[in-house]
Amino acid sequence: MGGKKDQTPAERWQETAVREGVLIRQAQEGDQQAFETLLRIHDRHVFTVIGSFVRRKQDVEDLAQDVFLKAYLALRQFRPGAPFAPWLRRITVNTCYDYLRKIRRHAEVTFTDLGESERDVMRSLAEHGYPAIDNQHGDRVAARDLAERILAGLTPKDRLVITLREVHGLEIAEIADALGCTRAAAKVRLWRARRAMQAGLRRLIRQEEETAQREGRNR
Amino acid sequence: MTCREIEQLLKREGGEDRYSTDHGELASHLKSCRxxxxxxxxxxxxxxxxxxxxxxxxxxPHFYPRLHARLADTEIGQMDAILQAWGLAKQLIPALAVGVVLLAVITLSTGGSRPSPPVQAEGETDLHAFSLEEVNLPGAIGRPSRDQMLAFVLAHGTRCDVRGAPCEDESPR
Structure with missing residues (x-):
């Protein structure tokens, strides 16, 4: 055990890869325990990606079950020696894409559509110079509500791209791999999604200012 | 700072975070440009x-037990599909066997590939509708052409099959 402490990150990475390779081979031969061990290594990432599209824990778990079931059925075709994480991410992203396609897209949001908590969070963020949302539960939920409202107006692919980049920090190449498109296409989608999201927010900011001015005049 | 510079700044990834609004030039531009x-x-x-x-x-806590149950269901489902396919195949086997036997009986009862009967032609000449094996033209590779077949039939007809006349080979020398 003492030797493990002296391992360099590269050695540790190599050891993990070898262990993962063994688990994949065992899972391919039908060992469900090995498959579960393999999933436990990667489940946090799968849950986090799904969790950025779906809020209810039960729904996240349902989608994660679908992802793992698809992975189990496709595992026999998995090429030995290939990295497992991007492969699993691709399945996760495709499952999320199918989910987003099923839910209805919403028309553009106006300031009057927003709930009181969403309006408050918008005002509060503007007053404080847009600090990152801390973990105060109310603020976070309202911010998430607002983000989901805006994103609901985007196409499923645009929504996927902007979320994978801005929320999960994936590189363009990784996004392209997950979506099965070229880097250039992923870049264009990201640019378009950002522009659409910011256009929606600009409209809200303008409407908020107009409302504030009207309220000020009435007082 | 100009509007164009700010536009460029925003186009860059995370550009909005890179500059604080306290940044003198940026702050003054943002105040003046709505x-x-x-x-x-x-x-x-x-x-x-x-x-x-x-x-x-x-x-x-129930996630993995539920997944195991679903995986087991999937495996049972796959096995069921295989067994179902096998069951269907088992039902088809007797029908296929009967078909093969019938085909064999029909083939045998018709006598297989017998030489075709002679055809009565004009000038009281019997012409055989020759099979390809019978023609067996020297030097011909593959199926002989229509002209080759006709030439062969005419040659055999004039030499051997004219009624009453002895075949060239059979004529007394």
Whole structure:
């Protein structure tokens, strides 16, 4: 055990890869325990990606079950020696894409559509110079509500791209791999999604200012 | 700072966070230009709101037992599909066997590939409808052409099959 402490990150990475390779081979031969061990290594990432599209824990778990079931059925075709994480991410992203396609897209949001908590969070963020949302539960939920409202107006692919980049920090190449498109296409989608999201927010900011001015005049 | 520079800044990834609004030139431009101010606020709001989407969820205690149950169902389902296909095949086997036997009986009862009967032609000449094996033209590779067949038939007809006349080979010398 003492030797493990002296391992360099590269050695540790190599050891993990070898262990993962063994688990994949065992899972391919039908060992469900090995498959579960393999999933436990990667489940946090799968849950986090799904969790950025779906809020209810039960729904996240349902989608994660679908992802793992698809992975189990496709595992026999998995090429030995290939990295497992991007492969699993691709399945996760495709499952999320199918989910987003099923839910209805919403028309553009106006300031009057927003709930009181969403309006408050918008005002509060503007007053404080847009600090990152801390973990105060109310603020976070309202911010998430607002983000989901805006994103609901985007196409499923645009929504996927902007979320994978801005929320999960994936590189363009990784996004392209997950979506099965070229880097250039992923870049264009990201640019378009950002522009659409910011256009929606600009409209809200303008409407908020107009409302504030009207309220000020009435007082 | 100009509107164009701010536009360029916002186009760059995370550009809105790279410059603080306290930055002298930027702050003064944002105060005087409503459009740029709005764009900068939208970019910052977008980045903050997207950050709120990050949701750390871990699997609940029933997640893996439920997954195991579903995997078992899937395996049973796959086995069922294989057995169903095998069952269908088993039902088809007798029908296929009967078909093969019938085909064999029909083939045998018709006598297989017998030489075709002679055809009565004009000038009381019997012409055989020759099979390809019978023609067996010297030097011909593959199926002989129609002209070759005709030439062969005419040659054999004049030499051997004219009724009453002895065949060239059979004539007394």
């Amino acid at each position: 459009r740029c101010g709005e764009a900068m606020r939208a970019a910052r709001l977008s980045s903050v709101l997207l950050g709120a989407l990050r949701n750390e969820i871990t699997p609940g």
